[in-house]
Amino acid sequence: MSPAEAVLNIEAIVIGASAGGVEALGVLLDGLPAGFQPSLLVVLHLPPHRPSLLTKLFGARCRLPVREAMDKEKIERGTVYFAPPDYHLLVEGGKTLALSQDAPVQFSRPSIDVLFDSAARAYGPALLGLVLSGANNDGAAGLASIRAAGGRAWVQEPENAMSSTMPAAAIAHAGADLILPIRDMAERLAHLRSGRAFAI
């Protein structure tokens, strides 16, 4: 059986987005069906020191519960967690959430790399990483960690993204299993409802 035919068993999906990412993320989250099984962890770069409106913004449109991550919280299936502004979001071995105020990584806190690295360790091959629109290099190293741990990587097609730098950097540094326009990505993601799927 070639890797393309392997059965996927995705427990969690980590998503990194920056400039232009709100729109892209909206398309993905709007498309998720009720009963979607994998947990979703999201880093969206934001200015620090501002109360996050993301959970309200996306929660009103998404069929799944949308929450801001709380330290030590157990990660639940079918729930969307956003990194709070000015904190890194990480995954601990026991599949619980962790926050830190370690120094910004590549000028970002929360950092996509920090989330992706820790999730790669915690979930191994049961992880899918998505890199969306953005104007920096965050997420490229993290996506490489995910792939090295046996997880999958989907990247928004740079020409299709409002800011192409971040997806282009991810593809150059880590490669990707799929490079997709955002609408196609949303459709494929919705098919992962049970977390199990054939191929990528």
Added chain:
Amino acid sequence: MDAQVTVDPDFDLELRLLLEGVYLKYQHDFRHYALASLRRRITQAMTRFNCATVSQLQDRVLHEPEVFAGMLQYFTVQVSEMFRDPPYFRAIREKVVPILQTYPFVKVWVAGCSTGEEAWSLAIMLQEEGLLSRSLIYATDINPEALRTAEAGVYALDRIASFSTNYLNAGGKASLAEYYTAAYSNAIFDKRLKAQIAFSDHSLATDTVFSEVELVSCRNVLIYFDRELQARAIGLFHDALAPRGFLGIGSRESLRFSPYVDAFTEFLREERIYRKQ
């Protein structure tokens, strides 16, 4: 690009050995620190001290005490600001201080005070509320270098603008400039405030309660502990607090996941201020 955390399966094993070695040799206990962020900081320390593996780092840490001293800033995180998270300080000022006013003497414990910004902030606030002269603030940390900075009360002038904004947003009654003198590129805070602050070495991992207090402020410290150590720390706060005493924690922290959840009531939910039952 930032140092990537490798997926080397032996990393965690070597990390446990390092933490055990540090505990046995230096009696600093990091064995129950939250692993995910600690891994990243140890990876950075390996780069800083030129070590290819955690075991090499362990060798240096055990045989070169100055390397251990340098490691403290990787084991712990020093992020602090005066009046950081202004709604918290405003809530303390407007909702907690009026209750503290009814006591003859007030003791406050700033646990994990790092470089002291929060302790100085509380001193300024208590001063403005006329309570400082009958207060004592214990500011504790495990990092001697951070404690020295805290005690000096000297902060870079370029940080003062954001401190001032925070101070005003936190309900400050004057101007922050009333409390420091500028010298060269530093702001030196008023020594009279310091008379009511006791800076001292204390570990939430290995030490016990040292005094009864009416308010504990411990923000963004518990996120670096695993659940077990977090429970120990909250237990210490519980034991240290007088009946109906106050506990303030970080805005994304919660007592929900600790065995002490029922020993406290939520006093101000949004600001994460709890009250001992």
